[in-house]
Amino acid sequence: MSNLLNFIDKVAVITGAGRGLGREYAMLLASRGASVVVNDLCANDHSSSDATKLVKQIEHSGGKAIADHNSVEDGQKIVQTAIDKFGRIDILINNAGILRDKSILKMTDDDWDQIYRVHLRGSFVTTRAAWTHFRDQSYGRVIMTSSPSGIYGNFGQANYSAAKLGLLSLARTLAIEGEKYNIKCNTIVPVAATRMTEDIFPDEMKDRFNPKYVAPMVGYLCHETCPVNGEAFEAAAGYFGQYRWQRSKGKVFEKPEQVSIEDIDKSWNELTDWKESTNPNSMQDHMMTLFDQIATNDN
Secondary structure, eight states: TTTTTOOOOOOOEEOOSSSSSHHHHHHHHHHHOOEEEEEEEEOGGGGGGGGHHHHHHHHHTOOOEEEEOOEEEEEHHHHHHHHHSSSSOOOOOOOOOOOOOOOOEEEEHHHHHIIIIIIIHHHHHHHHHHHHHHHHHHEEEEEOOOOOHHHOTTTTTTHHHHHHHHHHHHHHHHHHHHHHGTTTEEEEEEEOTTTTTTTTTTTHHHTTTTTGTTHHHHHHHHHOOOHHHHHHHHEETTTTEEEEEOBOOOOOOOOOOGGHHHHHHTTTHHHHHOOOOOOSSHHHHHHHHHHHHHHHHHO
């Protein structure tokens, strides 16, 4: 294991890890030496839960793991499981998720709130609970889980897509706040055939989009040698790539007080021309680009 990127002496908490993507993350990190908290909600018989079964499998393979059955809405309890069992937490993978797909007029308040509470609030609560430990030890790695639906939108997923884009923004902000404490927070955008997405993939494509093909990117983003912070990466069926924001050059009007709706209409092609686009990577980059454009025009 000395020649591999390992996680010896590291403790990882993975939410929603009983099956699917989370299961693959847990197995990979455990195989590289991490002690893993396998979180998966279970209200009834914990002894036969998916999390308990996975822990047994990890232990049978010589790894270290413990099952946790708390809801991500009680994220502090999940983190406390890591502290009580292993004495620390180094990695948090916010993976737990549910779907409540309906078009906007059919979507109830509860449909919206359930998605928000599990995806966005659950990730916030659990990360906040881990943050104190990360800060005190000057080390932490956090993964948020977004989705193509969060980036592009998708019919019938107003609740889900809003939460998933919110997680991307949450990660970018936490990356800024955590940088001085050596806490890095990145986002994974997985495309995989799981219980949540089984209706999307034709049967002949499900094997190609096995969740285990996402795990290597997540493992790297969790590793202490990974240099990036606040970035988003897609992983799907052997494809790995990075997302970034793009901004058209646009147009600066000389006299903003005189700009009309008609001026916007007449200048539309120029406003939306991407030939001289920029790729600001932070609020500072964005504001400097804006200031430079305005100053250049004024001169």
